[in-house]
Amino acid sequence: PLPNKTIVRSIEIGDDNRVYVGGQDEIGFFSPDLQGKLKYTSILELLPQKDRSIGDVWDIVAVKKSIFFRSASKILKLIDNNIAIYNAPTEWSFLGFCNDKIYAHDYNVGLMIFENNHWTPISTNNKLPTNNPVTAILHYKKDSILITTLKTGIYVLSNNTFSKIQSTNNTIFENQRIYSATKVNDDWLAL
Numbered sequence: 001p002l003p004n005k006t007i008v009r010s011i012e013i014g015d016d017n018r019v020y021v022g023g024q025d026e027i028g029f030f031s032p033d034l035q036g037k038l039k040y041t042s043i044l045e046l047l048p049q050k051d052r053s054i055g056d057v058w059d060i061v062a063v064k065k066s067i068f069f070r071s072a073s074k075i076l077k078l079i080d081n082n083i084a085i086y087n088a089p090t091e092w093s094f095l096g097f098c099n100d101k102i103y104a105h106d107y108n109v110g111l112m113i114f115e116n117n118h119w120t121p122i123s124t125n126n127k128l129p130t131n132n133p134v135t136a137i138l139h140y141k142k143d144s145i146l147i148t149t150l151k152t153g154i155y156v157l158s159n160n161t162f163s164k165i166q167s168t169n170n171t172i173f174e175n176q177r178i179y180s181a182t183k184v185n186d187d188w189l190a191l
Helices: 170-175
Strands: 010-013 019-023 026-032 038-042 059-063 066-070 074-079 082-087 092-098 101-106 110-115 118-121 134-139 144-149 154-158 161-164
Touching (some): 019 059, 074 092, 101 134
Antiparallel strands (some): 010 019, 026 038, 066 074, 110 118
16 A cells, blocks of 8 residues: 555556556655565655645656656656656646657647657647547557547547548447557557
């Protein structure tokens, strides 16, 4: 259990073999002690007191030595026992890693990419539907990514344009909720 007795909402194993977790107003990691038993270490105290109310931490992304944690109000970047705070323009709804890039989605700003320690909106010719959270970003084809949304289906981002995927199952994708997605292999996608 976490020290504040809340449930774990997200989990990710870092390159340092620590098991990073996020809960409600809690972030930290499990690592083995000398007997091999997992011991929890909170890293919440690395945040200034005024920023420790972070809410539920829904996503964690580990990229080399950096660990990113996402709540609705903040994305936190941990590196070398320092935490950078990126407040949401309106509300962060997704954080993920695809094709060696870190992506986040904000309800109003849209899809963003992390470059040079800044979140930058992806410049496109059109936008995804608003008030519809992204639930996954996956490699699709060369220079294209597949984006699943909770309420309006599946999109492809290619050549700076979002387009709805062409599938006989679009009615299902649009009328049911897609909470998560992962590639099974080059031909199969699990929703």
